[in-house]
Amino acid sequence: MDITQISSAIGTLSGAVNLVKIIKAGMNPLPDEIATSLAELNQKLINAQIAVMSVNKIILKQTEELRKLKETLSQKNNYSLVDIGKGRLVYRYNVPPVRGDSSDPISSEPPHYACQVCFDRDGIRSVLQRKTSPTPVVAGRSMGMFIASGEINFFGCLNCGTEFQV
Numbered sequence: 001m002d003i004t005q006i007s008s009a010i011g012t013l014s015g016a017v018n019l020v021k022i023i024k025a026g027m028n029p030l031p032d033e034i035a036t037s038l039a040e041l042n043q044k045l046i047n048a049q050i051a052v053m054s055v056n057k058i059i060l061k062q063t064e065e066l067r068k069l070k071e072t073l074s075q076k077n078n079y080s081l082v083d084i085g086k087g088r089l090v091y092r093y094n095v096p097p098v099r100g101d102s103s104d105p106i107s108s109e110p111p112h113y114a115c116q117v118c119f120d121r122d123g124i125r126s127v128l129q130r131k132t133s134p135t136p137v138v139a140g141r142s143m144g145m146f147i148a149s150g151e152i153n154f155f156g157c158l159n160c161g162t163e164f165q166v
C-alpha cells in the first residue's frame with residue numbers, strides 16, 4: 001500500500017463517516033436499533049481512520065529512512081576505505097580525475113578523510129580534521145624504542161570524538 005492508496009482509503013472512510021451523519025440527520029428520531037448500529041459503524045470507521053493514519057505515519061517515516069540510506073550509500077561511493085597507519089581505517093575521498101572540460105566538472109571538494117565510525121555506524125559523513133598535539137614529544141626512549149622529537153599529528157572526528165593518530 002503506497003501513500004496514494006492510503007490517501008484514497010482515508011478519503012473513502014471520511015466519506016463513510018459523512019454518510020453516517022447524513023443518515024442520522026435524515027431520520028429523526030432514529031429507531032433505537034438503527035441508532036445503535038450507526039453508532040457502532042461510526043466508531044469502527046473512526047478506528048479504521050486512526051489505523052490508516054498510523055500506517056501512513058509509519059510509511060512516511062520509513063520512506064525518510066530509506067531516502068537517508070540511499071543518500072549515505074551514494075556518498076559512500078565517493079570514498080574508499082584506507083589504512084592511514086597502524087591499522088587505523090578511515091574513508092578517503094576519491095578525488096575525481098580532472099579532464100578540464102565542461103562534461104566533467106571539477107569536484108568542489110578538496111581531498112579529505114571521513115570518519116569510518118560515523119559513516120558505518122550512523123550513516124553520517126563527518127570530515128576528519130587534522131590536529132596537532134599541544135605538547136611536543138621529547139626525543140628519548142620508551143620501552144626500548146627510540147622516540148623522535150616533534151609534534152604528534154592526528155585526525156579527529158568532531159562528531160564522535162574518535163582520534164586517528166598518523
Ligand SMILES: [Zn+2]
Nearest residue numbers: 115118157160
Ligand atoms: Zn566519527
